Amino acid sequence: DAKTTQPPSMDCAEGRAANLPCNHSTISGNEYVYWYRQIHSQGPQYIIHGLKNNETNEMASLIITEDRKSSTLILPHATLRDTAVYYCIAPPPTSNTGNQFYFGTGTSLTVIP
């Protein structure tokens, strides 16, 4: 896995955009970047993933730098329910056997009313 680095915590005002950065400077050319979040002690929830291009879905946008050494997850209009720990993960390509995830400590996002 490529090592990922995230700030331990962030605050965001409700209704504003939350921008969560992730550094993955050792990522290889065919390793995707995945974002998950964990609310309280619930199971991690998939948010989005990308390889090179920026991606958007109904939950978030993912901006990946051209050199792929970092990315930013954007929650466009944060709500109180977005308060969670957000994980950036870069597992090996799926040609490997298990393709398990190795979670770091993530970023604890607190959305403030």
Added chain:
Amino acid sequence: EPEVTQTPSHQVTQMGQEVILRCVPISNHLYFYWYRQILGQKVEFLVSFYNNEISEKSEIFDDQFSVERPDGSNFTLKIRSTKLEDSAMYFCASRVPRGSYNEQFFGPGTRLTVL
């Protein structure tokens, strides 16, 4: 929307007892995983399972642990003789092999408390 389910949601056991945690992965998924999370710590990989055998396992997954897919739907994690330090949330996950797509779907977890 299909989802991974886990039972029980909370299991309390005495040290030294055997426990079996159960998971029902999403029906067309072929890769299965167990992770655990000790309170306040990171989510840790335990084991991956594909084609009825273990693909990879971590150092945590010693001979006290075993996994099984006894039928076409269930995926179980057995801890033979529980220790206090096995107290944690245990998450099952599954995915469908689809090229380079590796989205894993996680269950809600089983909270294991060893007394």
